[in-house]
Amino acid sequence: MAKRQVFGEEAEKKKGTHRKMAKVIISTKSSHGKYAFKETMVDQDQVNEFIKEKTE
Numbered sequence: 811m812a813k814r815q816v817f818g819e820e821a822e823k824k825k826g827t828h829r830k831m832a833k834v835i836i837s838t839k840s841s842h843g844k845y846a847f848k849e850t851m852v853d854q855d856q857v858n859e860f861i862k863e864k865t866e
Contacts (some may be wrong), residue, residue, distance in 0.1 A: 829856040836864050 832854045837847050852860045
């Protein structure tokens with residue numbers, strides 16, 4: 811069965827509720843010389859701030 815297509819204001823409202831996310835992978839090096847990776851999902855608009863926080 812086909813979905814009903816939505817137009818106009820209703821379509822814009824549904825589109826606005828979807829958040830665009832980005833996967834950020836931060837690597838750290840331990841004192842033993844091994845690397846560890848940590849994955850985090852962040853809002854696409856917050857990526858630069860998140861990276862600045864984690865790398866300082």
